[in-house]
Amino acid sequence: MSPAGTTRAKKAPAPQKTARTAAKKTTTMKKTKSARGPTTRVPAAGPDTAHRMDLLEDMLRIRRFEERCVELYSAAKIRGFVHLYIGEEAVAVGVNEALTPEDAVVSTYREHGHALARGITAEAVMAEMYGRTTGCSGGRGGSMHLFDASRRFYGGNAIVAGGLPLAAGLALADHMRGQTHVTCCFFGDGAFAEGEFHETANLAALWKLPLLLICENNLYAMGTALERHEAQTDLAMRATSYGMVAWAVDGMDVEAVERAARQAVEGIRAGTGPHFLELRTYRFRAHSMYDPDRYREKGEIEQWKSRDPISLLTDRMRENSELSDEDVARIEQRITAEVDHAVEAAEQAPEEPVEHLLHHVTSSSARAVG
Ligand SMILES: Cc1ncc(C[n+]2csc(CCOP(=O)(O)OP(=O)(O)O)c2C)c(N)n1
Ligand SMILES: [Mg+2]
Numbered sequence: 001m002s003p004a005g006t007t008r009a010k011k012a013p014a015p016q017k018t019a020r021t022a023a024k025k026t027t028t029m030k031k032t033k034s035a036r037g038p039t040t041r042v043p044a045a046g047p048d049t050a051h052r053m054d055l056l057e058d059m060l061r062i063r064r065f066e067e068r069c070v071e072l073y074s075a076a077k078i079r080g081f082v083h084l085y086i087g088e089e090a091v092a093v094g095v096n097e098a099l100t101p102e103d104a105v106v107s108t109y110r111e112h113g114h115a116l117a118r119g120i121t122a123e124a125v126m127a128e129m130y131g132r133t134t135g136c137s138g139g140r141g142g143s144m145h146l147f148d149a150s151r152r153f154y155g156g157n158a159i160v161a162g163g164l165p166l167a168a169g170l171a172l173a174d175h176m177r178g179q180t181h182v183t184c185c186f187f188g189d190g191a192f193a194e195g196e197f198h199e200t201a202n203l204a205a206l207w208k209l210p211l212l213l214i215c216e217n218n219l220y221a222m223g224t225a226l227e228r229h230e231a232q233t234d235l236a237m238r239a240t241s242y243g244m245v246a247w248a249v250d251g252m253d254v255e256a257v258e259r260a261a262r263q264a265v266e267g268i269r270a271g272t273g274p275h276f277l278e279l280r281t282y283r284f285r286a287h288s289m290y291d292p293d294r295y296r297e298k299g300e301i302e303q304w305k306s307r308d309p310i311s312l313l314t315d316r317m318r319e320n321s322e323l324s325d326e327d328v329a330r331i332e333q334r335i336t337a338e339v340d341h342a343v344e345a346a347e348q349a350p351e352e353p354v355e356h357l358l359h360h361v362t363s364s365s366a367r368a369v370g
Helices: 019-023 047-074 089-097 112-117 122-129 163-176 189-193 195-206 235-242 254-269 298-305 309-319 325-348 364-369
Strands: 030-033 039-042 104-106 183-188 211-217 245-250 275-280
Touching: 047 089, 047 112, 047 122, 047 254, 047 309, 047 325, 089 112, 089 183, 089 211, 089 254, 089 275, 089 309, 104 163, 112 122, 122 325, 163 183, 163 195, 163 211, 183 189, 189 195, 189 211, 189 235, 195 211, 195 235, 211 235, 211 254, 235 245, 235 275, 245 254, 254 275, 254 309
Parallel strands: 104 183, 183 211, 211 275, 245 275
Antiparallel strands: 030 039
């Protein structure tokens, strides 16, 4: 989809190494003899293939992790609110590729995918889901409050649009320190209706803050379809009214997401202020584990499932002879082992003792009671 912004950024650069990809091995294109005779180039195991393989593994990790969460929720091992990201994996994974470990991330309550893509381990996230002390938030946050300051992952947030002003503050702090870090803020289409979005967009554009605004437009805010609460549903176009570059992206295509995010981050680091990407995506599951999901047609869900981000990438790779059944089986096996281990570790991990109840409570009156 084409940029709706006033400034069309130039073609996306070739993928640069992030902290994660830098650590991974890449191999070069090799020559082989085809059965038909002449020497043929086979794309297997080239750097692009290795990169796509990484993207696939990162999306599959999120998918399989959350599928296990569904089972654990039914078994009452995980409690409270749980919002699944299944169907939207391409957004977290593609955007994360454009960020470095020094950049900051602010998220929503639908943030398992953002946290895993950022490199928080399945073990630390699962322990947090279980409310165990080994969780990334010490077991005090649960599903909606994953946090890891060491990775500059400043949290899930239960308040719709609540992360936006926090992200603006982080971006302002980096900006005032003269650093070139970018703050990336994920939020939903429902957040577009909140004053916090508009206040943040205005100040970020006015002060040219290094802010990457990632609007995950999955067409619904709980049971309310976008077209039932917004007179103008082209969110990217509306974002340009704040004087920032904005465009819509196919949020089911992880490579398209990565290209767009790199382009936006390049513009932000060049000092041109906040950029807004509207990622057109869809959640395959209900809003949360409590939602009976009666406000949308089954046919609509099936239509979006036909563009499942994982299938889109695997089909493309298979067409290019970049992916075999053995590759998929190997990745699946690795992820299953990772998730199994995360669950076992969470089962064994301790709960916080009751005597610690008032730790991290700053109110002196609460401490007096304790
Ligand atoms: C300020 C505020 N209002 C209402 C709610 C209740 N609520 C929780 S999620 C949600 C829908 C948000 O939809 P969207 O921003 O599109 O994100 P999605 O759930 O689709 O990822 C609402 C209204 C809330 N948490 N915070
Ligand atoms: Mg939504």
